[in-house]
Every structure is written in C-alpha cells, then in structure tokens.
Amino acid sequence: MARRAIDPRAAVALAALIAAPLVLTDFWLVQILGRALILGLIALGLTLLAGFGGMVSLGQMTVAGVAAYTVAILTTTGTGPALNLPALPAVLLALVLGMLAAGVIGLLAVRTSGIYTIMITLAIAVVFFYFTRQNYPLLNGFDGYAEVVPPEPWGRPAPFYYLCLAAAAAGYLWIARLVAAPFGLALQGLRDEPRRLESLGFDVYRHRIAAYLVAGVLASAGGVLLVWFNTRIDPGTVSLGPVIDILVIAVIGGLSHPVGAFVGALAFVLIDNFAVEALPAARERFNLIIGTFFLLVVLFSPDGLLGIWRRLMRPPQDAGSTARED
Known part of the structure; x- marks a missing residue:
C-alpha cells in the first residue's frame, strides 16, 4: 500500500516553526509561540473529546494542574514538602497521575451527556481549585510553589521552545492518526449514533x-x-478563568481537526498580549474582548477559524458545487 503523501502546507508550517529561533526574538519564541x-x-x-467524541469536558486544565503540582512538589526545594527529585522521574510520575485524574473525571462524566457533562466536569474543576487554595500541607495553599524551573538546557528560550514544539508535534501527530484509526472512527460513531454502535458490540463507556x-x-x-513556562504553580492557574479559556481556545480554533487547537491558542495568546497595546483599557476588560471575539467567530463560522480559512482558500468554482456534492 502506498504511503500517504505529506501535506505541503504542513511541511511548510513545520519548517517555519523549526526555523523560528533564527529570526524571532526570545519574547516571540517563548511568550507567544x-x-x-x-x-x-x-x-x-x-x-478529541468534544470534536470527535461529542463530550464537552471542562476538566482539561484540572488534569494539567495535577501534573503541574506533581512536578512542583517533586522537584522544587522551596516551601512545602518539596523533594528535589530529578526532572525525568518527576515528569513521568506527573504524566501518570494526570492520566489517572483524567480517568477519574471520565468515570464520573461518561454516563452523562450534553449540559450534564459540562456541569459535572465544571464542578470537578471548581472543587479542585478550592482544594488547592485550602490545602497547605501538600499544595502550599494560596501561595503555591515558586521557582519551578526546568532542567538545563531547557531553561533557555530556544531549547524550551523546541521542547514545546516537540511535545505539540508529537501530540498532534498522535491525535491525527488516532482519529483516523479504528478507535477514532468508533469514537466518532459513538458521538453520532451511540445506540447503533452499542448494538454492534462496541463498549460505549470503555471507548469514552x-x-x-x-x-x-x-x-x-x-x-x-x-x-x-510560568516557573510557578498556584491556585490561580487552575481557577475558573483558565478552565474556560481552554474551551474558548478549542472552539475558536475549530473542533473538526486537531490543528484547530493550536490555531485557537495562537489567536488567544496574540489577543492576550497585544490587545493592551491596541486598547489601553483592555487589561481590565480582557474577558470582554476575548468573549466578543469568541462570539464573532462562532457567529460567522461554527467551525471556528479553520472554517473561515477553508472558505477563503476554496477555489471559486468549488463554491457553487459544494452544496450539490454534499
């Protein structure tokens, strides 16, 4: 069987990202990209959960917080029960504990659907936020952990950027292949016709x-x-604002393709960094600005910025024939 040809646009984008440290400042490398x-x-x-599985979860930042706190507790030497372990075992344990936390959230959420899934994952996120604020023996309460620096050479701008790029590329390739694999196709079937898939012998809950x-x-x-990136972790990182931000990022980017998450994230970060320069009062009204942008994108393109891009790139002769072909 012939191998699938590499998308030229993806190859150009990857080459540009790899070459970015040669032309961009440290601010653009780290704070933006x-x-x-x-x-x-x-x-x-x-x-993956919402676009391909039909499960809108607000637990992603909670899981990220579990992993972040794990790294902070195991590697820092500041206040609290810091153990000063090497980075590699700390990161591996953080990935395991984060995955277990996601499994617990999934066990509680998979038997619900629609607004109930949103509400139960939101409740879990709020509980975790207040737990981090009130737990001082383990999580250091409101202060959290500071001076959580990556090991060398990842603490320098260019190496840290390449580390982020490698992790993002690996995640993107994994999900892009997964959604086209039998598991991903079954997940999309469970999104659209769960009863039919269940009658065919698929275990709905295990897949979810x-x-x-x-x-x-x-x-x-x-x-x-x-x-x-922040060199610290505190309850503000897992508060309601960041929890909702992840949903906003995914939706404005587009849920129909894995690249949409990164498109939405780039738009979010650019607005967060440069809206203050365009509007002096934006610092106090960032939620209003990002909320307005969110509404405009969803209003004109239910598939987010990806949908807008596809319409702009569609050849004129295809515009009139798309409806007939569908």
Whole structure:
C-alpha cells in the first residue's frame, strides 16, 4: 500500500516553526509561540473529546494542574514538602497521575451527556481549585510553589521552545492518526449514533473513558510545560478563568481537526498580549474582548477559524458545487 503523501502546507508550517529561533526574538519564541503550543496541547485533548467524541469536558486544565503540582512538589526545594527529585522521574510520575485524574473525571462524566457533562466536569474543576487554595500541607495553599524551573538546557528560550514544539508535534501527530484509526472512527460513531454502535458490540463507556485517558496524557504534558513556562504553580492557574479559556481556545480554533487547537491558542495568546497595546483599557476588560471575539467567530463560522480559512482558500468554482456534492 502506498504511503500517504505529506501535506505541503504542513511541511511548510513545520519548517517555519523549526526555523523560528533564527529570526524571532526570545519574547516571540517563548511568550507567544511557546505559550501557544502549550495551551494548544492542553486544548488538543478537548478537541478529541468534544470534536470527535461529542463530550464537552471542562476538566482539561484540572488534569494539567495535577501534573503541574506533581512536578512542583517533586522537584522544587522551596516551601512545602518539596523533594528535589530529578526532572525525568518527576515528569513521568506527573504524566501518570494526570492520566489517572483524567480517568477519574471520565468515570464520573461518561454516563452523562450534553449540559450534564459540562456541569459535572465544571464542578470537578471548581472543587479542585478550592482544594488547592485550602490545602497547605501538600499544595502550599494560596501561595503555591515558586521557582519551578526546568532542567538545563531547557531553561533557555530556544531549547524550551523546541521542547514545546516537540511535545505539540508529537501530540498532534498522535491525535491525527488516532482519529483516523479504528478507535477514532468508533469514537466518532459513538458521538453520532451511540445506540447503533452499542448494538454492534462496541463498549460505549470503555471507548469514552479511553478518550478521556488520551486527553489526560495531552493535558498532563501541557501542565508540565506550563509550570516550567510560568516557573510557578498556584491556585490561580487552575481557577475558573483558565478552565474556560481552554474551551474558548478549542472552539475558536475549530473542533473538526486537531490543528484547530493550536490555531485557537495562537489567536488567544496574540489577543492576550497585544490587545493592551491596541486598547489601553483592555487589561481590565480582557474577558470582554476575548468573549466578543469568541462570539464573532462562532457567529460567522461554527467551525471556528479553520472554517473561515477553508472558505477563503476554496477555489471559486468549488463554491457553487459544494452544496450539490454534499
């Protein structure tokens, strides 16, 4: 069987990202591209759950927080029960604990649907937020953990950017292949016709829990990178604002393709960094600005920025024939 040809657009985008440190400043590398890759990686799990599984979960940032706190507790030497372990075992344990947390969220959420899934995952996120604020013996309460720095050489801008790029690329390739594999096709079938798939012998709940575990691995990897990006972790990282931000990122990017998570993350980060320069009062009204942008994107394109891009790139002769072909 012939191998699938590499998409030229994907190859160009990857080449540009690899060459970015040669032309961009450290601010653009880390604060813009690096942060967008991290948030996109966390939102990628939500794209799998919501876009391909029909399960809108607000637990991705909670899972990322579990992984981030694990790395902070195991590697820092500041206040609290820090153990000063090497980075590799700490990261591996963070991925495992984050995946387990995602599995617990999945066990509680898979028997619900629609608004009930949103509400139960939101409730879990709120409970975890207040737990981090009130737990001082383990999580250091409101102060959290500071000086959580990545090991060398990842603490420098270019290596850290490449680390984020490698993690994002691995996550993207994994999900892109997974959704085209039998598991991904079954997950999409469960999204559209769960009773029919169940009558064919598919275990609805196991497939959905497996999807939560996959999304948990992505969120955990993003959480590890996020705590190194901020060099700290505190309850504000897992508060209601960041929880909703992941949903906004996934939706404005587009839920129909894994790349949408990163498109949405880049748009979010650009607005977050440069809206203040365009509007002096934007710092106090960021939620209003991103909310308005969210509404405009959804109003004009239910498939987010990806849908807008596809319409712009569609050849004129195809515009009139699409409806007849569908």
